[in-house]
Amino acid sequence: MEHKILFFDTETTGNEEKDRLIQVAYKIGEKTGNELFKPEIPISFESMAVHHITTKMVADKPEFKYSKMFDELHKMAHDPNIIFVAHNAPFDLAMFKKEGLIPEKYICTLKVSRFLDTEEKISSYRLQYLRYFLGIEIEAVAHDALGDVLVLEKLFERLFSKIQKEENLSWNETIEKMIEITEKPLLMKRINFGKHKGKTVEEIAKIDSGYLKWLLDEKLKAPTGEEDWIYTLEYYLKK
Numbered sequence: 001m002e003h004k005i006l007f008f009d010t011e012t013t014g015n016e017e018k019d020r021l022i023q024v025a026y027k028i029g030e031k032t033g034n035e036l037f038k039p040e041i042p043i044s045f046e047s048m049a050v051h052h053i054t055t056k057m058v059a060d061k062p063e064f065k066y067s068k069m070f071d072e073l074h075k076m077a078h079d080p081n082i083i084f085v086a087h088n089a090p091f092d093l094a095m096f097k098k099e100g101l102i103p104e105k106y107i108c109t110l111k112v113s114r115f116l117d118t119e120e121k122i123s124s125y126r127l128q129y130l131r132y133f134l135g136i137e138i139e140a141v142a143h144d145a146l147g148d149v150l151v152l153e154k155l156f157e158r159l160f161s162k163i164q165k166e167e168n169l170s171w172n173e174t175i176e177k178m179i180e181i182t183e184k185p186l187l188m189k190r191i192n193f194g195k196h197k198g199k200t201v202e203e204i205a206k207i208d209s210g211y212l213k214w215l216l217d218e219k220l221k222a223p224t225g226e227e228d229w230i231y232t233l234e235y236y237l238k239k
Helices: 045-051 068-077 089-098 109-116 127-133 145-167 171-183 201-207 209-221 227-238
Strands: 004-012 021-028 031-036 082-086 106-108
Touching (some): 004 045, 004 089, 004 145, 021 068, 021 089, 021 145, 031 068, 068 082, 082 089, 082 145, 089 109, 106 109, 106 171, 109 127, 109 145, 109 171, 145 171, 209 227
């Protein structure tokens, strides 16, 4: 039996531990869901400037954990045949976890994109950057949960096809490979920010290990979504 793929995305009050989701969109087969929810805390103005969802827009909405969508997703999250797919999945899954929703299996397309870019041709792995870098032509509003889901689906198809062709795998085998890539820590190669922008992590470890120690401390302050960087920095600092 082939796995079923559920593409999903969230919009939130912000990016910190205290923040909560305010929009969830998903697509499984031809079925889509897209709703706003009232959060437990205020929406930050920084977040409003990105997704344009205001406090007034969610004032009369239900809380996610009491919604019909929650019940639908909770049921699918415990179906071993349904694979949840998101871009930078640890962030969205952390938001789900705060609501008591924990999918059993998932794929992170950001992680898979980075894994497949062995020649480091891509300077950013943000969803919208990959959309244009890969020439994905689709009508979808950026930073809207459903718009991002539609782009995500097309990106997933590109990644899936590349892995399946290169390794000559069946449909299910390709899915399992993508799950394996998602679950394993990935050793980052190069830093594309800060004073050492463009240098390899290995090179920086030899000339400025103090910078890597500082960077590790910064990543540990908000570790969600930074697992690969934390793994990489700890790896090179112990060498």
